[in-house]
Amino acid sequence: MDFFQDTILKLKQYWASRGAVIQEPYDVEVGAGTMAPETFLRVLGPKPYKVAYVQPSRRPADGRYGENPNRLYKHQQLQVILKPTPDDVLEQYLGSLTAIGIDLRKHDIKFEEDNWEAPTLGAWGIGWQVMLDGLEITQFTYFQQCGGIDLDLVPAEITYGLERIVAFLQNVDSVYDIEWAPGVKYADVRLADEEQFSVYNFELANVDRLWRLFSEHEAECAELLKEFTPESQRFPLLAAYDQVLKCSHLFNLLDARGAISVTERVGIIARIRKLAVGVAEAWCAQQFPAEEAAA
Amino acid sequence: MPDFLLEIGTEEIPDWMIEPALEDLRSRYQAAFSAFGGSALMVDATPRRLVLLAKDILEQASDVQSVIPGPYISAGPKAAEGFARKQGTTVDRLAKLCDAKGERFVVHQLTKGQEAAAALGEKLPEIIAGIHFPKTMCWTGKDGVRFIRPIRWIVALLDEKAVKFEVAGVKSGNLTRGHRILGSKNPIPVTAANYIERLRENFVIVNAEERKRRIEGALGADVQRDDELLRTLVYLTEFPTPIRGSFDPSYLELPKEILSTVMRHHQRYFSVVNSDGTLAPQFVAVTNTDGDPDGLIRQGNERVLRARFNDARFFWQVDQQRKLSERVADLAKVTFHVKLGSYAAKNNRVWMLAEELAKAVGADAASVQRAAEICKADLTTDMVKEFTDLQGIVGGLYAKAQGESEAVATAIYDHYKPLSMEDSIPRTPEGQILSIADKIDTLRECFQIGLIPTGSKDPFALRRAAQGVVKILFEARLPVELAIYVQEYAGLAEFMKERAQFYLRDVLGYAYDEVNAVLAAPLGTLADLADRAEAIHYVRPTGDFEPLAASFKRIKNILRQAQVEQAPLPDAKRLAPGPEEDLYTAFMRVRTEAGEAGSYRDKLALIASLRPQVDLFFDKILVNDPNPAIRQNRLALLYSLLAEFSSIADFSEIVTSQEKTV
Numbered sequence: 001m002d003f004f005q006d007t008i009l010k011l012k013q014y015w016a017s018r019g020a021v022i023q024e025p026y027d028v029e030v031g032a033g034t035m036a037p038e039t040f041l042r043v044l045g046p047k048p049y050k051v052a053y054v055q056p057s058r059r060p061a062d063g064r065y066g067e068n069p070n071r072l073y074k075h076q077q078l079q080v081i082l083k084p085t086p087d088d089v090l091e092q093y094l095g096s097l098t099a100i101g102i103d104l105r106k107h108d109i110k111f112e113e114d115n116w117e118a119p120t121l122g123a124w125g126i127g128w129q130v131m132l133d134g135l136e137i138t139q140f141t142y143f144q145q146c147g148g149i150d151l152d153l154v155p156a157e158i159t160y161g162l163e164r165i166v167a168f169l170q171n172v173d174s175v176y177d178i179e180w181a182p183g184v185k186y187a188d189v190r191l192a193d194e195e196q197f198s199v200y201n202f203e204l205a206n207v208d209r210l211w212r213l214f215s216e217h218e219a220e221c222a223e224l225l226k227e228f229t230p231e232s233q234r235f236p237l238l239a240a241y242d243q244v245l246k247c248s249h250l251f252n253l254l255d256a257r258g259a260i261s262v263t264e265r266v267g268i269i270a271r272i273r274k275l276a277v278g279v280a281e282a283w284c285a286q287q288f289p290a291e292e293a294a295a
Numbered sequence: 296m297p298d299f300l301l302e303i304g305t306e307e308i309p310d311w312m313i314e315p316a317l318e319d320l321r322s323r324y325q326a327a328f329s330a331f332g333g334s335a336l337m338v339d340a341t342p343r344r345l346v347l348l349a350k351d352i353l354e355q356a357s358d359v360q361s362v363i364p365g366p367y368i369s370a371g372p373k374a375a376e377g378f379a380r381k382q383g384t385t386v387d388r389l390a391k392l393c394d395a396k397g398e399r400f401v402v403h404q405l406t407k408g409q410e411a412a413a414a415l416g417e418k419l420p421e422i423i424a425g426i427h428f429p430k431t432m433c434w435t436g437k438d439g440v441r442f443i444r445p446i447r448w449i450v451a452l453l454d455e456k457a458v459k460f461e462v463a464g465v466k467s468g469n470l471t472r473g474h475r476i477l478g479s480k481n482p483i484p485v486t487a488a489n490y491i492e493r494l495r496e497n498f499v500i501v502n503a504e505e506r507k508r509r510i511e512g513a514l515g516a517d518v519q520r521d522d523e524l525l526r527t528l529v530y531l532t533e534f535p536t537p538i539r540g541s542f543d544p545s546y547l548e549l550p551k552e553i554l555s556t557v558m559r560h561h562q563r564y565f566s567v568v569n570s571d572g573t574l575a576p577q578f579v580a581v582t583n584t585d586g587d588p589d590g591l592i593r594q595g596n597e598r599v600l601r602a603r604f605n606d607a608r609f610f611w612q613v614d615q616q617r618k619l620s621e622r623v624a625d626l627a628k629v630t631f632h633v634k635l636g637s638y639a640a641k642n643n644r645v646w647m648l649a650e651e652l653a654k655a656v657g658a659d660a661a662s663v664q665r666a667a668e669i670c671k672a673d674l675t676t677d678m679v680k681e682f683t684d685l686q687g688i689v690g691g692l693y694a695k696a697q698g699e700s701e702a703v704a705t706a707i708y709d710h711y712k713p714l715s716m717e718d719s720i721p722r723t724p725e726g727q728i729l730s731i732a733d734k735i736d737t738l739r740e741c742f743q744i745g746l747i748p749t750g751s752k753d754p755f756a757l758r759r760a761a762q763g764v765v766k767i768l769f770e771a772r773l774p775v776e777l778a779i780y781v782q783e784y785a786g787l788a789e790f791m792k793e794r795a796q797f798y799l800r801d802v803l804g805y806a807y808d809e810v811n812a813v814l815a816a817p818l819g820t821l822a823d824l825a826d827r828a829e830a831i832h833y834v835r836p837t838g839d840f841e842p843l844a845a846s847f848k849r850i851k852n853i854l855r856q857a858q859v860e861q862a863p864l865p866d867a868k869r870l871a872p873g874p875e876e877d878l879y880t881a882f883m884r885v886r887t888e889a890g891e892a893g894s895y896r897d898k899l900a901l902i903a904s905l906r907p908q909v910d911l912f913f914d915k916i917l918v919n920d921p922n923p924a925i926r927q928n929r930l931a932l933l934y935s936l937l938a939e940f941s942s943i944a945d946f947s948e949i950v951t952s953q954e955k956t957v
Contacts, residue, residue, distance in 0.1 A: 068606070069605065070602050070605075085445075090306060094475065104476045105476060106587075106591050107584075107591060107592060108580075108582035108583055109475070109476065110307075110583055111306070111307035112531065113310070115430070128307060132595070133591070133594075134562050134580060134595060134596040135595065135598075135599045142432055144432055150437045152436050152437045153436070154432075154434045154435075154437075173598065173602065260628075261627070261628060265630065266630075
């Protein structure tokens with residue numbers, strides 16, 4: 001039997017052998033691997049790129065105080081971006097399942113329609129949820145738009161739900177029973193995380209302060225975008241994008257606290273989206289001036 | 296004559312889009328290649344391929360002889376020369392033809408029939424790329440071909456000979472692919488003749504009907520029939536094999552509705568039922584494999600279902616910690632619509648409207664109001680957040696568990712019904728009123744901010760809401776005058792009327808003119824509307840009815856020409872003895888008797904009995920008398936006649952058999 005970490009290593013190995021850069025997780029809170037700059041910014045523009053990384057993804061509202069065997073405040077995604085999409089992308093993906101020890105001849109694989117959309121990022125795509133014996137193990141998306149920009153070099157995004165896959169492989173009913181490493185269970189590594197952050201996210205996070213922080217990060221990003229001139233390769237758009245991520249995470253926290261009213265909700269999403277779109281456009285202008293001129 | 300085979304090989308197409316896409320492919324093919332005939336045209340599909348097979352088509356289309364008309368000889372030599380030059384010939388070689396206007400120059404043109412291979416190769420790229428899908432993507436670049444999912448291979452064969460073309464960088468040929476896992480790893484060469492068999496050897500059953508039979512054959516008599524689910528599974532698999540699994544009977548303590556929803560909507564499993572109709576602790580999953588010899592697939596599915604049921608049980612327990620009535624305040628945080636505010640606001644409006652309706656109907660107002668008060672609270676529960684299709688149903692189940700009365704719980708449980716034209720209406724008057732109030736409120740609010748369905752665009756399912764209201768009012772025969780509740784909202788009254796029209800025609804089956812006739816009269820209740828339509832339909836075949844309807848049309852025209860929009864009863868003293876006075880007397884008698892008659896059938900029979908008097912009147916009397924006073928009095932008589940019976944229907948809308956033949 002493979003431990004949690006073995007499966008991760010095997011997937012990284014698999015995609016590394018297919019030319020992917022193996023990145024480390026991004027170090028700002030994100031709700032999904034898509035939001036890390038390795039996806040959000042890399043899918044823009046004409047440069048081919050292949051990358052794979054594990055991204056711990058925080059969704060405050062999904063926390064269950066460590067009491068629900070399948071729901072987590074923070075789960076681990078293994079994110080793969082293949083840009084452009086190779087013709088045999090689905091065969092390659094199925095190969096990765098074989099690589100982690102799933103004998104496809106003894107299991108049932110289905111690709112069921114599931115399109116993806118992230119309104120705060122101005123991003124959407126078309127794809128499937130991949131079902132293994134009735135279990136959703138992967139989200140597969142052909143990115144169509146990101147930061148409000150139509151993508152010309154269409155990337156495939158493969159997002160593996162690591163906890164689910166490993167719970168399946170280890171045949172355990174609770175993610176907390178997953179064996180992470182020899183003698184170390186998932187609960188040993190992560191349970192305290194789930195317990196404490198559930199309390200913080202649902203009960204103790206200071207709503208007024210979170211709102212202030214939101215405004216501060218928003219202002220920081222907006223000011224940077226105002227200063228931006230495409231001529232300077234050093235202009236810190238990456239720093240501006242970090243501010244977008246901060247805003248997005250604060251929004252999720254406020255949402256978990258029940259602090260966002262109906263009327264506010266749409267407005268807040270639009271505010272974050274505006275920043276994300278602003279960064280994406282500036283990034284294209286800075287990094288791909290030739291393309292911009294042609295367009 | 297060769298068979299033509301086309302297979303568009305793609306990545307997995309969403310199951311629900313496949314049949315419409317096939318029909319579109321079929322009609323596009325027919326439109327483009329009718330010249331090649333063929334003894335049969337078949338389309339079929341699996342998730343990974345759209346297939347078209349045309350049997351016995353012509354290798355070459357027939358030549359077409361056509362005549363290009365030129366100028367008349369009388370137009371002179373210049374015109375003839377011009378025409379000849381344009382046709383690439385000379386005047387002496389032009390043919391001549393006589394038509395009604397004289398003799399003219401013509402050119403007989405012979406168009407060679409195109410070869411099938413050439414025509415197919417030329418037009419198919421456009422046809423394939425043009426197949427309509429509700430949502431498309433690009434994968435070769437943002438200006439590239441759009442299709443539902445990437446096209447990965449194309450088979451195009453006239454018997455065994457490839458028809459050459461290219462779509463989205465994919466070249467057509469004779470190579471197909473088998474089942475992703477069970478089939479050959481390499482492309483498989485096929486001919487039109489052996490295609491089906493070669494694929495079968497590679498674990499692909501091309502024929503959807505055959506896959507359906509294969510699933511059905513393995514289901515067992517105790518499996519709950521579910522045609523929609525069956526169709527989904529037919530198009531989710533290339534080689535379907537059902538397997539049966541079980542779950543711990545302790546989950547059966549959860550309501551059946553919740554267990555079935557988890558199995559059906561989330562896992563696409565069939566439920567298994569006992570002979571008494573209760574759920575058995577089993578399910579059937581349909582796999583895309585040739586079997587499960589080691590039981591691994593069964594175990595995997597059982598494990599997933601266990602987790603899902605655990606979630607449901609957990610939601611049920613957590614949700615019970617706060618009663619629905621305590622949750623109502625939370626609705627302020629649930630969006631109904633961006634521009635229309637929260638469910639709290641909607642709840643208040645529905646509550647008031649339900650009260651009004653309950654009074655009109657004479658239903659148990661206290662129960663209706665209590666149900667209206669808490670009916671949306673289940674939107675804040677974990678159960679509904681997870682299983683959104685169970686909105687309402689969960690509310691009803693929770694209400695019952697929390698000690699609400701049966702009437703309240705049932706009303707909440709049913710208040711989204713009917714979900715379609717086939718679905719039943721709420722079982723109780725309280726549920727019917729709540730459902731109507733909820734839907735009318737949605738319609739009113741959306742119309743008020745201009746969210747009005749146009750063509751096929753109806754994102755808020757307003758047609759379904761309106762149809763639901765209409766269906767309930769017709770079927771439950773509630774004494775509700777619909778117009779009162781919709782008339783102040785621009786366009787809504789007309790919208791509801793269209794739905795009533797649809798119901799009368801398509802569900803109750805009345806002829807369009809019968810429906811138009813009753814709808815042209817004041818609306819009243821829908822039950823009354825149905826009765827009037829029924830009466831017209833019943834009385835119509837009797838001899839006097841249609842001629843009388845024709846007379847009503849005449850009356851309407853006369854009044855319109857005379858610009859009479861309102862008139863008092865005629866002055867009896869001014870009536871001339873004979874046909875005029877006879878008509879008046881008969882009218883007054885029928886008026887009284889019809890007023891006392893119990894049914895619309897009797898009323899209509901009485902009205903029809905006026906025919907001899909009306910006919911005689913028009914035969915003998917000139918309405919347009921030179922004396923204005925007499926003329927006005929005659930118009931008043933006609934007006935009274937028309938007005939009196941127009942509350943039942945506008946008879947002038949009836950198309951008489953005489954008109955039909957003209």
